[in-house]
Amino acid sequence: MTNTTTRLNSIEKIVNDMLTILHLIEELPQMTDTSCKEYQTLCRNIPEYIRAGWLKIAVVGVVKSGKSTFVNSLVGKELVKRGAGVLTSITTRIRKGKKNQANLYFKSWDDINSQLQKALILFPDNESGNDESDNNGFGTAIKDDFDIRRKKDRIYLKKAYQTLINDFSVTNDEIMPETILIRHALQGFDMCKDLVQADETLYCFESKEFDKHKPYTSDPDNAFYIKDVCLNIFGKIIDPNIEIADCQGADSTDPAQLAQILTYLESSNLIIYCISSRTGLRQSDMTFLKRIKNLGLLDNILFINNCDLTEHENLDDLIKIETSICANLEFLDIQPRIFSFSSLYNLFLKLESKLTKKDLSRLKLWQEEKKMVQYCDLKTREFESFFTQKIDKNRFELLISNHLKRLGIIIDQLDQRTNIFINLLSSDKLKEKAALETLKHLYQNASRLESIVANSIQGAVRGLKDEIDLNLKKAFVQDQLGILKKAGEYIRTASIDVEKYRLVVKESGFNQTLYLLFQDFKRKLDLYGIEQVNPQLKKIVEAQEKRITSYFQSLFDSYQIDLLKADHYSEFENMSNLTTQYSDFIDPVDIDKIKKILGLQLPTAMFEAKYTSKIKANVFADFGLQTLVQILSCMFDRKSGFSFSPGLEKAALKIKKKHQKLIKDQFEEYHMSLQTNYFIPLIEAGTREFKEKINERFNRYHSFKEEIEHFFSLKRSEKKDQKKKLLFIKQQIQRVAGDIASYSKITWK
Structure with a gap:
């Protein structure tokens, strides 16, 4: 992380060198077209794009696993409150400011x-x-x-x-x-x-x-009123491209709070999972890790065995806990990278001059346990090294790699463009005449194709809409993944323990008991949606988004126009590269950008427990009838004891049966909402972006025709002067291309 500024400076140098080359090209009017302006804009924006990109690091774990203390130790500051009790009441994002x-x-x-x-x-x-x-x-x-x-x-x-x-x-x-x-x-x-x-x-x-x-x-009382928190921190204690999130305890029984944590995890690039050495891996940890696994988020996760140095008699005891954690994680098919150290000890070391007498005494006491402290120091260094490598790798893949590729493609296109014009300046009159005739013929074909494209895009995209519609019908109407079928079976077999509500019926009545029954069922259904349904929905949506991207890419490729082919211009060296010069180096549609611009979000929870008037009336009727039967049975058979349990079981069964029918409607509603409010706007916005890029491509062909004609009209003396400038530009291009290649291969290993 300490090399971020140096690395960004290296990219900025490449960008400045490329801007210099583009400025030199602008001084040759016949070589300039709209693409040069686009290249300049892109190059100027790349450093800002990198700065604005965030690597998201989620710090998670169950209550009292030391998450806040770890975050404070990571930034070297008492940033978020820590101590006894539940002190993180809302996910708190931290950035450099x-x-x-x-x-x-x-x-x-x-x-x-x-x-x-x-x-x-x-x-x-x-x-x-x-x-x-x-x-x-x-x-x-x-x-x-x-x-x-x-x-x-x-x-x-x-x-x-x-x-x-x-x-x-x-x-x-x-x-x-x-x-x-x-x-x-x-x-x-x-x-x-x-x-x-x-x-x-x-x-x-x-x-x-x-x-x-x-x-x-x-x-938590005040946090209830807050939707989001972001702390901007001044100084060098945090990398400018990193966002660290101190999340609430993951063992909450509130599905809404759990959903918020999982939503952030899905957008994160690295998960740091904290485990308290006092307790080791608890059942609540295993439950939460299963949820993370179901979402496919275990690829970028590392574990901290947060050591409480006062709880361990010696180093062997600490290592025993670490070994136990690893063994338990293997039950989830996790091959963990785990680091054992004390976040609080590391924090105290960084804040030693500011510690209270009590905390200073604790620090001195811990330092007497030399073997444990040495082990924790070793693991801290290992973590810092691994963490830095992980961040650098993710930073390269997420923030740097794509921009370097774009710079590489631009410099390659400028190189090809320079080669073409150098060869054109070296040609004789006879070759120039033949070239102009062929260019004229191909340009006419390109103009006809432009007209065809303008009239066919809507029809082509209609086919995409039909395909997505068909795929969604397979997923929802035919229920290919069995989402609805499995949900119905889950509701049918869901256990609602009515015995624990018997006292409530006697003391407070059926109304109160029904409240408990329904909320119990509702939480079960909410958790089922989070753990089982949401991961499957994610796969469905991602598959359709990939199809939309590939469809537009295929459409884009089909509109390639070979203005000059190798067999037409074999007398000109490198002429066959002309087509690739005009290939767009940006994806035909940028799905993520479109979603951000339109504010597109998936519909809310698919299955939601509802207590309609009709269901309520049926439940009351069944309970009353069942209770009446029980009373009559007691009257005729005094040996049989009266119990509310049969009535409660009947109510719970009725709630479940009604919801088995209700979720069918919800399933179809979700299908229609996903199609109407998500995919149709996404495809239509993608079509608009695609048409703009296609039109820009044809504009470039128009510009190219004018450039070639102008070049052929130059006098011999002008050609000689132009060629000299082009050879210098060629030299600068090769130097920058070498910088890009070496930077991509060496710096980020």
Whole structure:
């Protein structure tokens, strides 16, 4: 990472040398066309493109695995809050900046209210004091007109929260995410109410106020109101092309929070997974790593065994934990690259002059364990070396390689162009006349082809739309991957333990129990979507995007025009290279760029648990009937004990059966949304970009015809002077081409 500036300077030198060559070419009017201007623009932009590109590094792990401490040690600064308790409440992105600046992006009031409405979608409202409620005691006002800014709605929310914590027992898993979300909304309201606006809002803490971001990023109550956090750090402590993300604990039971973490991981270039040496690899780690594996993200992952030096009696004990972690990872077919060291010890070393007396004493105590410290120091150096190599490799592949290839293609095209004109200046009159006749004939053919292309693109692209439509029908209508079939089977076999809700029925009634049942089922379906459905959807979408790219590439290649062929101009050396000079070095369509410009995003979750009025009525009817049967049975057979379990099991079964039917509609809705709101706009935007590039190609052919005619009209003395300039340009081109080749092969090994 320390060589970034040097490497960027080397590329800038190549760019400046190429701009000098293009300037020399501009001094020869007959050699200049629109492509030269394009080359200049591209060359000037390349350094900025590299600076603007971000290598994303995600630091993940379960709660209390030392993620925040590791991030602080990596940058050598107490940047994010660490310590006892859960202190990372939102994924915090860190970048290099011109000054210390914490950028907090607050949600809109609509987003906040929508989250709370979803959390309370089934909440029993018969005692809320709300005038609007249905016959079964479920409030409708919370769904349609809830606004936490209103005092009466906050009072309602507080009553709902009290009901949840008083009447709804904590399950064997843990407190329901909906309960926690409501608590955060209530407790964070006063702190954040003046910062949240009607639209998403950016709020900055700069310079001396920088650390004021910590009460928001470390406090889950305040973090509820925040959508995104990005810390810009001044100084040399972080590479200018790297973004480090300190993620929340990955063992959250809230599917929404888990989805946010996985979304960032999908966009990351490197994952650093932290494991606490106090506990080793836990079941929650294994569960999360399985999710990462299902998304195909294990290629760029390394592991930190974050050592707590006070917990290990000796080095053997520490190595034993490391060995155990490796053995457990092998169960997931992971061949781990793992590094054991203490992030806190490394951080204290970097901040030694600023440590408190207590922390300084801890540091001195650790340093007495010489074998463990030496081992950790060794592993720290190994990590830093490996990390630097990994970053450099990814930087080259992501940020540098494509730009170097483009520079290489440009310099090759300029070389071919120079060779052609040098040979044209060396020709005699008889050859020039024959060349002009052939050029005229081929130019006429090119003009006819231009007209054909203009009229045929729409028809050709219609075929692409039909093909994508057919592929989507195979995936969704025919369910080739079995997404719908597997989801239906999952719902059918999903276990909902009704026994744990029996006390709730007795103490609080069926309304409260139904709330728990439904939310339990909803979380299961949400997690199933994240773990099983999303990876398959990703494959479907990527396959179609690749097909769109290859289709336009094939179409682009079919419109190649050989203005000069080797057999037509065998008397001119290097003439056969002319066609490649006019081949575009940029992809016919840039899918990623189009998606960013249009703001295209995949539809939201495919399968979503919903509790419609129809389902609710059926569930109540079945429960009432089953309970009545139980009561009658007890009356006629006093030996048989009364139980709510059969009624609850009937309710759970009804919820599952109704959702087996409901997901079929959701599957088709997702199919139509994906086609209408994603792929059709993508193809249409790609068609527009493709037509622009095709038109530019024909414009170049027009320019080339004029250039050749002008060259042939030059006098002998002018030709001699022009040839001398071209030979000098040729010399400069060869030098830059050598620099590009050597830089590509040597610097990034």
